[in-house]
Amino acid sequence: MGYPTQAMQRSQEALALAQELAHPQSLAYARFYAAYLHHRRREAPAVQAQAEALLSLATTQGFPLWVGYGTCWRGWALAAQGQGEVGLAQLHQGLAALLATGQTLARALCLVLLAEAAEHTGQVEEALGLLAEALAAFEANSRGDLLAEVHRLQGAFLLRQAGPEAAHAESCFQEALALARRQQAMSWELRAALSLSRLWQHQGRCDEARRLLTEIYRWFTEGLDTADLREAKAFVHELPA
Structure with a gap:
């Protein structure tokens, strides 16, 4: 993937x-x-x-x-x-x-x-x-094809609560990232990395966000016009140097 x-x-x-x-x-x-x-x-x-x-x-x-x-x-x-x-x-x-x-x-x-x-x-x-x-x-059902995305969505939704749970959300994003890597599911890995990088940006961890997302983005050789890849590229460019 x-x-x-x-x-x-x-x-x-x-x-x-x-x-x-x-x-x-x-x-x-x-x-x-x-x-x-x-x-x-x-x-x-x-x-x-x-x-x-x-x-x-x-x-x-x-x-x-x-x-x-x-x-x-x-x-x-x-x-x-x-x-x-x-x-x-x-x-x-x-x-x-x-x-x-x-x-x-x-x-x-x-x-x-x-x-x-x-x-x-x-x-x-x-x-x-x-x-x-x-x-x-x-x-x-022992199905794992959407597990990484479910964990990522959990993190994203936790941040949209009235009282955002940043630590819990980061844990969800990290779990999504680790699971996607174990499955070699690069598209899910990119999406999890983008969510985690956005959280890190809000926490002032811009260098970590840039390193994480840039490494994954560079893996892709096609589909650069898809929503996730466009957003990842734009996000990296928006991060302060």
Whole structure:
């Protein structure tokens, strides 16, 4: 993980192949993972576009599982674009639809999406509770693909409370960073490093912030136009010399 341009190319190839084969289940899978990829790239309009296409396909074909996933992705995208309450309602509806199919593995991902949507509406305590549930669900399922990001989100949300908990937040960012490194998940490592560097900047630890973020940023050879990499580059340039 750390090659966003190649990931996008593979996603587009999968979509094209599924459409060429005219195989609805394969196309549903491709739409789902395209939405997942755009979520990781923080591209809410693109997530919504894939969600709408997935919902249309799933409704026509009678695929209740994919209706649930499509509804969840659409809910997250709406919340990320300023329609928080509508998005939250869609996410709850989508999760209920998924659980009704017996797909319990989907719960952890949906809890993360719900937490992000809740934070968008200012429900920080609710968001932290949802992340705690998500962590427990990931650990129960032995899934680690989103663990680093969940820890990072915990830290970010702790800093948005009425009484920010800087020490606890830093611990979350450090855990996210360590976990991403163990998984060799460079995109999650970059995001965790950016959150930690911003905290260090507020604490006057600008040299540490610059060293940490610059080292990770220089690893990337593609995807320099993605939101995380643009923000990392801009942040390093803004740090005082």
